Amino acid sequence: MTSHTKLERVFQNVFNNDRLLLEDSLDPQSIEDWDSVNFVNLLFAIEMEFGIQLGEDDYDHFENIGKLKKRLGI
Amino acid sequence: MRKALQAVLDEAADYREQGQLEKSLKILTEHANGDELPEPEIALQAARVLASEGYSTEAAGWLRSLVDTTEEFTLWQAAGAVYQDICDHSTDEQLRTARIAVLGSYTITQFVPLLKLAALRWKVNIEVYESGFGQIEQEVLNPNSGLYAFKPDFVILMVHAGATRLSAYTAEPENEIATEFSRWQTIWQTLIDQSSAQILMHNFVVPFEEAFGNLACSQPGTRSNMLDVLNRQIAERSPAQVSILDVEKLAANIGREHWFNDRYWYMSKQSVSFPCLPMLAKKSAAQLSAHLGLAKKxxxxxxxxxxxxxxxxxxxxxxxxxxxxxxxxxxxxxxxxxxxxxxxxxxxxxxxxxxxxxxxxxxxxxxxxxxxxxxxxxxxxxxxxxxxxxxxxxxxxxxxxxxxxxxxxxxxxxxxxxxxxxxxxxxxxxxxxxxxxxxxxxxxxxxxxxxxxxxxxxxxxxxxxxxxxxxxxxxxxxxxFYRSLDMQAEIAPFDELHLPRIVQLIGKTNQFNLTTKRRTQAEVESLMQAPDHVHFYLKLKDRFVDHGLVGLMIAHRQEETLSIDTWLMSCRVIGRTAENAMLAYLGQQAGALGCTKLRGRYIPSKKNKMVEDLFAKFGFRSIDSEISVPEGSTDWEYDLSANDNFENPWIRV
Missing domain, CATH: 3.40.50.1000 (HAD superfamily/HAD-like)
Incomplete structure (x- = not known):
């Protein structure tokens, strides 16, 4: 499984929507159910899946998927 | 060879993408059948497919199995979300219902769907009222709060040590503990007066950090020590309407290092780390179910x-x-x-x-x-x-x-x-x-x-x-059951390779053994050379286990009659119809040799009573025994020219 697919699965699980596809331009505003709770859930799921820790400085990278992927080195 | 989990998930997802839901489900089910319990990823995907088509009951079944096979938070969370979609739909399944108010001194938003999932495992559909974080007193002490309007059957008080007002150290621990205890007494008593709910009280998990180190346990004024005493008082002196969930013990079993994750506390006031939440949900659901009378007896x-x-x-x-x-x-x-x-x-x-x-x-x-x-x-x-x-x-x-x-x-x-x-x-x-x-x-x-x-x-x-x-x-x-075991047998004449196991079985099998004739290795070897003997072993495997060589038969041919000299089977495969497979095979051999009659003898021993009716069960008719047979023996005959061969519907040979 590619890292892109991994990330996609993470989003699909957190937002309970397995038709959610990750385009680089996708941003929080266009994801239904994006709220502070799901943001924490997403953070945790990404940390687990990619074996990293995301600090406060990293939150800017969630502006859109392209930026996030860059941070994750995908 | 069995497909890898990921390949199965991908394939199922592809079919689903194309709208071929049945195919998607079939792939998942086939993979699940290869395990005693389905892997949780498979269960989750199957539940999703079924839930999206409105098959709530079936989806719930898969979700229940997921609860038994994993404690991984992300899987539980995803399963909780699937359940959320279906729990309001009417299912044809009889679920108990209960109204639960969950009041937390920390963020419980992630916990609540997991609790619902864990309750589903017990076939309880819970409706939840969730307080905002840190709103316990506001909800309980205000008679007009949403809590009381909800009319809960149970109130769960999810508290953490940070919610107490205990100092890091005090010279007057008794006073501090008494003040803290009376604060909780007031909360319980108000709940008891204002509602008829049973109260499920979490006790306090002693934090990871302790400035006094090892000295703390012998210093009454340290917070660690005060929390221990408080927990004990809550357990011993709370009213009957309060049951304790021993979260402190649970955290100790899992390990404080894992239980707490400070980062997530600062980020969103999670006092219990996400990976520990499924376990907490399980324990809570078990306690709840015990109160509903669902515990096992x-x-x-x-x-x-x-x-x-x-x-x-x-x-x-x-x-x-x-x-x-x-x-x-x-x-x-x-x-x-x-x-x-x-x-x-x-x-x-x-x-x-x-x-x-x-x-x-x-x-x-x-x-x-x-x-x-x-x-x-x-x-x-x-x-x-x-x-x-x-x-x-x-x-x-x-x-x-x-x-x-x-x-x-x-x-x-x-x-x-x-x-x-x-x-x-x-x-x-x-x-x-x-x-x-x-x-x-x-x-x-x-x-x-x-x-x-x-x-x-x-x-x-x-x-x-x-x-x-x-x-x-x-x-x-x-x-x-037989069908689902997917049994497969290998039947072949005795050979050198299998000789040790054959001799071992002949030497020690007691229960499914018609004649209990023991033979040495040399005797078996010479029998293998004798042209008037039919002999074969049976190996059996099923979906779960390869049982190996577990049965054998030796028969002696005299003109048109084939007499069963030895028929035995290891007790580990009794009740699998392996005897049918063996007898059917013997029937075929008899036919190939031009024999028209099968004969069998049962010689009773201390241990083989279970097979005394075996020949009768297969339709052999009782015949007179020769004079020389051991006492209590019975002789049986089966006419192959007048009857069909024996059936073996469940085992592929």
Missing amino acids: CLVLDLDNTLWGGVIGEDGLQGISLGAGVNGEAFVAFQRYILALKRRGIILAVCSKNNEADAMEPFNKHPDMQLSLDDIALFVANWKPKPENLQYIAQTLNIGLDSLVFVDDNPAEREIVRQLVPEVEVVTLPKQPTGYLRALAGVDWFESVNFTEEDLSKTEKYKAKAATEALEAKTESIED
Whole structure:
């Protein structure tokens, strides 16, 4: 499984929507159910899946998927 | 070869993408059938597909199995979301309902869907009222709060140590503890006065950090120590409407290092780290279910390789493993734990495929047995299918099938029970006996809400009940079970390679052995050379286990008659119709040799009563015996020219 697919699965699980596809331009505003709770859930799921820790400085990278992927080195 | 999990998930996702839901589901189900319990990723995906099509009941079934096979947070969370989509839809399944108010001193948003999922495992559909974080007093002390409008059956107080007002150190610990205790007393009393809810109170988990280090435990004024005392007071002095969930113990079992994750506390006020939430949800649901009267009452135990190592009917009293050695010690510890369960009010029953006299022998004579016959409310040892016996046990003890928990080392027995009596809970024992105790101690089915004098004498009560009730055992069809085992046999003439095992089986098989003729290796070798003998072995494997070489037959040919000299089978495959496969094969061989008659003889021994009717069962007719046969023997004949060959519908050869 590619890292892109991994990330996609993470989003699909957190937002309970397995038709959610990750385009680089996708941003929080266009994801239904994006709220502070799901943001924490997403953070945790990404940390687990990619074996990293995301600090406060990293939150800017969630502006859109392209930026996030860059941070994750995908 | 079996496909890898990821490949199956991908393929199922592709089919789903194309709208081919049935195909998607089929792939998942096929993969799941290869395991005793489906892998949680498979269960999640199957539940998703079914939920999206509105099959709520079926989806719920998969979600329940996920709860049993994983404690991984992300899977639970995803499953919780799927359940959220279907729990409001009417399902044709009968679910209990309960109204739960969850009040947290920390963020419980992630916890609540997991609690719902864990309650679904108990077939309880809970409706939840969720307070904002840190709103316990505001909700409880205000009679007009949403909490009271919700009219809860249960109120769960999810608290963490940071919610107390205890100092890091004080010179007056008694005062601080008394003040804190009275604060919680007020909360309980107000809840009791204002509602009829049962209160489930979490106790406080002592934090990871402690400035006093090891000294803390001997300094009454440290926060660690004060929390310990407070927990004890809550346990001992809270009113009857309050039950304690011992979260401190749970956190200690898991490890504080894992229990707390400071980053997530700062980020979103999570006092319990995400990976520990599924466990907390499980424990909470078990406690809730105990209050709803859903806890299990009776532990049903297999004997051979479950309470001791080996097979009593084959290995004898000296041959079983109990007391000495690694496994022997583990079996003793396992029995001691079972005994402790019995002493706190769990009823014990035995359900074993054995002759009753053999099965009871260790209880009466083995010095290392911890359980005695007096501890067993109902002792069932026979050769009937276990589902049938479990129904008998439930009826005789006059409790529901859903009050039974079944413990058996054999995955095939566990499978047949899951299939034919799904109400019964099954403990999945690991392969090694050293892991049995932990597996049983890890299940949450025996939570109880109180402990009374009556619990101490429960076994005696149920024993009396069992003795007075006359019952007929109900029969269940087991064809589905045979089919699902997917059994495959290899049958071939004796050869050098298999000779040691053949000789071993001839030497030690007692129970399924028609003639109990023992032969040395040399005797078997010379028989293999003799042209007037038919001989073959049977190897059997099923979905779960490769049993190896487990049966054999030797027959002697005289003109048109083929006489069965030896027919035996290892007890581990009894009740699988392997005897049909062997007899059908012999029938074919007879036909190929131009024989028209089969003859068989049963020679009784101390141990082989289970096969005395075997020839009759297959339609052989009784004939007069020769004069020289051993006493009690019976002779049988089957006319192949006038009858069909024997049927073997369940095993592929």
